Amino acid sequence: MRHIYWNETMERMDRSSLRAIQDERLRDVVRRVYTNVPFYRDRMQQAGLTPADIRGVQDLHLLPYTVKQDLRDHYPFGLFAVPQSEIVRIHASSGTTGKPSVSGYTSGDVDRWSELMARSMYCAGVTRGDVVQIAYGYGLFTGGLGAHYGAERVGASVIPMSGGNTARQMMLMEDFGTTTLCCTPSYAMNIAESLREAGVTIDRLKLKVGVFGAETWSPRMRYLIEQALGIDALNVYGLSEVMGPGVSMECLCKQGMHIWEDHFIAEIIGENNETLPYGQEGDLTFTTLTKHGMPLLRYRTHDICHLTDEPCPCGRTHIRMGPIQGRTDDMLIIRGVNVFPSQIEHVLLGIKGIEPNYMIVVDREGALDTLEVQVELSAELLGDTVKEIEALRSKIQTKLGNDVLVHADVKFCQPGSLVRSDGKAKRVVDRRKM
Ligand code: ADP
């Protein structure tokens, strides 16, 4: 496998030089926010800190955390660290509850973001000459524009399709010779299914790689997408508060996402607010080192994963994060058991004949929580006898009981009957909250 590097010096820098850059940039960002953002100055003063106390990464743990509520409390622009006249772009997260969290970028920030997305594209082997179809949504959501700028920066031919309109996606994919698809994994699955239904075989396409992110997906889902589209399906991670896509990106070794550490410091925080060592799972937390519009100190993403500093065969020295196991805000508590939708996905997709479309419905009957898992049967299984279908149902229920420790009622649906997504899939309905 041949690896290409967008910025080889940075991407393969020895760890002690990388650390020296982080030390210097951390001192700089702390000084900037202390001077320009009353929120950070107050927080640091309450903790008895001045910028001089933060000499480098070794002092990071002294700084207070920042949480999503802090962004809400200072909605919309209260955490910006530059005058609004220097902000050239504003994004926001979807904000399913209440006000969205807003993020502001200076032109330097947009430039650095493009740079990091360009590195990420190179991780996937995407370069000049590639045809990159961006099927992430364009708009306040960072997915579309983030991928767009990165793909342009490497000199690829960019098709700014945005999400949705699957028939047109398929037509352009074939006619324009798309080599690279950027979208959510659930939308990639949706496109693959539509191609199959339309009788478009993969030899008519030039697709070679997918840059998929913005939602959790299981290893099994990766396998299914890779088989269906004949590509390498790679994971890209980011969030609007911290930047957008390209905070980290998987290389072709597919062993986790390299976090661009010259721009971000990642930590994993445990349940008692302690910093956990590499290898342990907890709340992924970022400090931005080079953002000027809206820097963040120790921002708790609520995304759960682990970090590793084991060397990667690709030669990049930046640490990697494992796949996101779930978001603490997505965790369901069902009869006292903590359940992540991703665990259920893992069980379902491991069973032959189950299509990668499902819906999790949680409700309450009297004092008891109920869990219903709706799954689509594959067309082949539809013809099975009632007895065979009942055996499959009990197999899934037993496996969920063993692996996820909850009882679920499994309901089979017709192929194609569950809602498909063209962005982030919504797979959970929690009626207890309605
Ligand atoms: P929101 O989803 O809160 O509206 P964003 O649109 O900024 O905010 O999306 C960021 C979130 O999307 C991350 O915090 C994370 O939960 C999820 N996400 C992004 N990339 C990935 C990925 N590769 N795997 C799993 N989850 C991801």
Ligand code: ZN
């Ligand atoms: Zn690598």
